[in-house]
Amino acid sequence: MASVIPIIFILAVVLGLIACGYLFVPKGPHQTTIRTAIMLTFASCYLMWMVTYMAQLHPLISKS
Amino acid sequence: MGDDYPTLFRSEQMSLMQFLIPTEVAHDTVAELGELGNVQFKDLNPAVNPFQRSFVGEIRRTEEMTRRVRFFESQIQKEKDVVPIRPLYDSAPLLTVGPSAAHNIDELDVTLAEHEKRLVQMNDSYKTLSERTRELVEARHVLRETAVFFEKAETQHTDIRTSFDDSSAPLLQHDDREQQYSSTVQFDLEFIAGTIDRTRISTFERVLWRVLRGNLYMNHTDITEPFVDPATGTETRKNVFIIFAHGDALLAKIRKVAESMGATLYPIDANADKRSDSLREVTARLEDLETVLYNTGLNRRSKLLKIGENLARWQDVVRKEKAIYETMNLFNFDVRRKTLVAEGWVPTRDLTMIQLALRHATEASGTSVVPILHELRTSKTPPTFTRTNKFTEGFQTIMDAYGIATYQEVNPGLFAIVTFPFLFAVMFGDIGHGLIIFFAALYMIYQEKKWARQELDEILGQFFYGRYIILLMGTFSVYTGLMYNDIFSKSLHIWHSGWDFLEPGSNGVSYAVSNGHMYPFGVDPAWHGADNGLVFTNSYKMKMSIVLGVIHMTFALCLQLPNHIKFKRPLDIYANFIPQMIFLQSIFGYLVVCILYKWSIDWSTRDTEPPSLLNMLIAMLLSPGKVDANAQLYPGQSFIQVVLLLLAVVCVPWMLCMKPYFQWKEIQMIQGQGYVGLSHHNGGHRESTDEVLEGEEEGNGRVIVEEMEEEHEQHDFSEVVIHQIIHTIEFCLGCISHTASYLRLWALSLAHAQLSEVLWSMTIEKFLGMSGIFGTIILAIVVVFWFSATVFILCIMEGLSAFLHALRLHWVEANSKHYQGEGYLFTPLSFAKLDEKE
Numbered sequence: 096m097a098s099v100i101p102i103i104f105i106l107a108v109v110l111g112l113i114a115c116g117y118l119f120v121p122k123g124p125h126q127t128t129i130r131t132a133i134m135l136t137f138a139s140c141y142l143m144w145m146v147t148y149m150a151q152l153h154p155l156i157s158k159s
Numbered sequence: 160m161g162d163d164y165p166t167l168f169r170s171e172q173m174s175l176m177q178f179l180i181p182t183e184v185a186h187d188t189v190a191e192l193g194e195l196g197n198v199q200f201k202d203l204n205p206a207v208n209p210f211q212r213s214f215v216g217e218i219r220r221t222e223e224m225t226r227r228v229r230f231f232e233s234q235i236q237k238e239k240d241v242v243p244i245r246p247l248y249d250s251a252p253l254l255t256v257g258p259s260a261a262h263n264i265d266e267l268d269v270t271l272a273e274h275e276k277r278l279v280q281m282n283d284s285y286k287t288l289s290e291r292t293r294e295l296v297e298a299r300h301v302l303r304e305t306a307v308f309f310e311k312a313e314t315q316h317t318d319i320r321t322s323f324d325d326s327s328a329p330l331l332q333h334d335d336r337e338q339q340y341s342s343t344v345q346f347d348l349e350f351i352a353g354t355i356d357r358t359r360i361s362t363f364e365r366v367l368w369r370v371l372r373g374n375l376y377m378n379h380t381d382i383t384e385p386f387v388d389p390a391t392g393t394e395t396r397k398n399v400f401i402i403f404a405h406g407d408a409l410l411a412k413i414r415k416v417a418e419s420m421g422a423t424l425y426p427i428d429a430n431a432d433k434r435s436d437s438l439r440e441v442t443a444r445l446e447d448l449e450t451v452l453y454n455t456g457l458n459r460r461s462k463l464l465k466i467g468e469n470l471a472r473w474q475d476v477v478r479k480e481k482a483i484y485e486t487m488n489l490f491n492f493d494v495r496r497k498t499l500v501a502e503g504w505v506p507t508r509d510l511t512m513i514q515l516a517l518r519h520a521t522e523a524s525g526t527s528v529v530p531i532l533h534e535l536r537t538s539k540t541p542p543t544f545t546r547t548n549k550f551t552e553g554f555q556t557i558m559d560a561y562g563i564a565t566y567q568e569v570n571p572g573l574f575a576i577v578t579f580p581f582l583f584a585v586m587f588g589d590i591g592h593g594l595i596i597f598f599a600a601l602y603m604i605y606q607e608k609k610w611a612r613q614e615l616d617e618i619l620g621q622f623f624y625g626r627y628i629i630l631l632m633g634t635f636s637v638y639t640g641l642m643y644n645d646i647f648s649k650s651l652h653i654w655h656s657g658w659d660f661l662e663p664g665s666n667g668v669s670y671a672v673s674n675g676h677m678y679p680f681g682v683d684p685a686w687h688g689a690d691n692g693l694v695f696t697n698s699y700k701m702k703m704s705i706v707l708g709v710i711h712m713t714f715a716l717c718l719q720l721p722n723h724i725k726f727k728r729p730l731d732i733y734a735n736f737i738p739q740m741i742f743l744q745s746i747f748g749y750l751v752v753c754i755l756y757k758w759s760i761d762w763s764t765r766d767t768e769p770p771s772l773l774n775m776l777i778a779m780l781l782s783p784g785k786v787d788a789n790a791q792l793y794p795g796q797s798f799i800q801v802v803l804l805l806l807a808v809v810c811v812p813w814m815l816c817m818k819p820y821f822q823w824k825e826i827q828m829i830q831g832q833g834y835v836g837l838s839h840h841n842g843g844h845r846e847s848t849d850e851v852l853e854g855e856e857e858g859n860g861r862v863i864v865e866e867m868e869e870e871h872e873q874h875d876f877s878e879v880v881i882h883q884i885i886h887t888i889e890f891c892l893g894c895i896s897h898t899a900s901y902l903r904l905w906a907l908s909l910a911h912a913q914l915s916e917v918l919w920s921m922t923i924e925k926f927l928g929m930s931g932i933f934g935t936i937i938l939a940i941v942v943v944f945w946f947s948a949t950v951f952i953l954c955i956m957e958g959l960s961a962f963l964h965a966l967r968l969h970w971v972e973a974n975s976k977h978y979q980g981e982g983y984l985f986t987p988l989s990f991a992k993l994d995e996k997e
Binding site for chain 1: 164165166167168548551573574576577578581585638639642657673677678679680681682683695698699702703706707710755758759760761762763
């Protein structure tokens with residue numbers, strides 16, 4: 096049965112990616128912009144995926 | 160700040176600098192600073208009438224030059240054949256700084272005046288010549304028509320005899336006598352010939368009849384071609400008339416009446432020979448005039464061509480000069496020392512650049528006196544300057560449109576780079592449409608350099624300005640399209656579906672059974688086309704909107720923290736931020752947690768029915784503590800909900816009272832200490848500057864930092880209380896309404912999906928079954944229609960709609976949580992920006 100484990104796993108992966116984004120963007124005039132953009136992108140994309148995944152985990156209605 | 164790079168997170172730190180510029184270098188210095196575009200000069204003479212400022216004379220001269228340049232431009236534009244204007248980047252530059260600058264400007268002035276004089280002369284002569292041509296053409300018509308009259312009269316003299324009374328008797332006699340002569344008929348009768356407007360001819364006749372008591376004979380014919388007035392282009396139609404009367408008095412009256420009615424009289428001879436002579440003469444003169452006219456036209460055009468070569472350069476120079484002198488008018492002219500004192504806001508980071516520019520200006524001008532620069536400390540609020548590049552410019556502009564950020568406040572534009580396209584995409588999610596706008600944006604970016612130079616019209620210009628926003632919007636739309644599994648209203652079936660369809664039952668309905676597999680990325684394609692697909696999608700999208708909304712608002716609320724920390728307002732953290740956060744989370748954060756929790760439970764293994772979350776929330780607020788055992792989400796729910804509700808309720812008086820209380824205590828403290836503040840009163844801003852100048856006499860080049868007067872905050876207590884009440888009510892009510900407002904994410908994505916599906920099913924689907932050549936052609940036409948409807952309705956119209964709603968969400972829901980927006984924009988003297996202002 097589908098479970099919540101993939102969600103938590105992907106969450107860990109995304110958090111790791113966010114940390115990488117924070118650490119490995121080179122210094123420069125655009126560092127803040129690039130960092131913020133990368134972190135926000137990962138976060139929001141993960142959020143949407145998580146919501147979509149969870150909505151279909153235990154469906155309350157069956158299709159016809 | 161300890162960083163060496165500018166960020167978009169806050170606006171730049173600004174310093175108020177004072178410039179002491181010797182008069183000789185002033186013009187070149189300002190020109191150099193204008194090229195740099197980094198200084199916003201303050202007006203140091205606010206009380207002075209613009210006509211009394213020091214550089215009024217120069218401005219007047221540049222105004223004259225501007226007027227002349229504009230005159231040339233309008234003349235060039237009026238030409239029917241286009242006169243090419245050489246663009247600015249192609250023209251040779253004109254030196255406006257340095258020792259030769261003044262000479263160049265004078266020369267330019269003289270050249271412009273000369274060109275103008277010649278052009279005006281040519282225009283005038285052209286006009287006069289046209290007038291003369293017109294007159295001659297009229298005269299020719301008159302001659303022709305009168306010839307016709309006379310010929311007619313010759314053959315119809317019997318009619319004439321009966322229609323005239325006594326005074327015309329000699330005519331008849333002469334007529335008889337002249338019969339045996341040659342064909343030319345000579346009238347001894349005086350006549351007046353001329354032209355008049357067709358609209359006036361009947362009035363003219365009537366007036367003449369009345370004035371002369373019928374003692375006249377008048378005949379008139381139309382001139383077929385209308386006369387076109389060259390200046391205005393209006394057409395007038397004229398008639399030729401000829402009036403026969405006898406006697407000087409009558410003729411004089413006729414002349415007066417004709418003049419008053421606006422007729423033009425021409426001297427026509429009675430003798431036919433003489434008439435044909437004049438006709439020939441007129442024709443010859445007409446030809447001459449035409450040639451002269453033609454030559455003048457050619458001359459004028461060549462002059463305009465020459466002007467067109469230099470026009471852009473002149474415009475540029477004149478505009479810059481005007482800007483320089485207007486700026487110099489803002490300076491304070493110190494007569495004793497022959498220096499100009501200027502004050503301006505400069506980004507602190509750019510100070511070295513400014514110093515370099517100043518040095519460069521003095522080198523270029525050839526003098527050795529360097530302008531002095533030093534910093535002033537002030538408590539006035541500096542302008543807000545956010546350094547943007549072509550990518551971030553669009554995002555910053557749309558957030559600035561709501562309000563310019565207060566100086567050094569957290570800039571929402573930074574986060575909008577991702578959140579805005581993301582929220583747009585949630586409302587727009589379709590892979591196909593996302594790709595369309597992505598490629599459109601890519602094309603615009605590809606043509607960037609070329610289009611930036613052109614004058615784009617308003618709508619295209621707006622789209623071009625936001626090309627990077629559109630690019631990101633497209634990218635995120637492709638992602639959300641993958642999530643919604645929607646490409647042009649079809650689903651992609653990339654992975655294994657989680658549902659298996661059974662055979663249709665007796666009523667033709669086939670059910671699907673879950674096979675335990677999860678569709679890993681997005682909405683399962685089995686939902687597409689299902690009868691109750693919408694039921695699922697609506698529930699899913701509505702809950703997603705709430706989740707995303709609460710998280711966005713929480714994020715925006717947290718942006719308050721850096722502001723409070725930076726501006727050293729710890730009271731605000733405890734009195735505003737914390738209660739607001741607790742209030743928001745205890746009700747709506749709890750709702751989000753419940754949504755996620757409800758999704759994560761397998762309800763088929765539980766005995767209770769899954770409760771409706773909306774009812775649960777309403778029950779929590781209306782009847783706290785009472786949770787039906789059949790409808791509970793988790794054990795212990797009633798207790799937790801009561802606790803959360805109490806927390807929320809406690810936050811309201813917390814928000815209302817804490818800050819006013821502490822500020823009241825502060826006022827009491829200040830009053831207790833007496834008015835100590837006044838003794839440190841430092842006088843006005845102006846006086847300090849004079850002190851500085853006097854300080855200069857002692858030592859040169861010292862960096863002097865002085866304390867300016869602290870501006871006292873309004874410590875009116877009632878105002879504080881009212882402000883806090885409004886703030887609290889706004890926040891609490893706003894929480895609920897804004898959370899519900901995020902449901903527009905669901906609404907618009909539903910509308911988009913449905914529109915897309917309707918378009919497909921109404922057009923292409925109907926014609927897919929057709930076969931044969933005819934079917935293919937029809938299908939092709941329908942596909943074209945489908946595609947254009949997709950682009951115009953779904954991409955452009957829906958896109959603009961989603962853009963607007965995403966923007967509203969940022970402006971109202973997010974910004975109200977942290978944004979003050981009370982700054983003013985940094986508007987430096989910049990020659991590059993002058994171009995845009997035109």
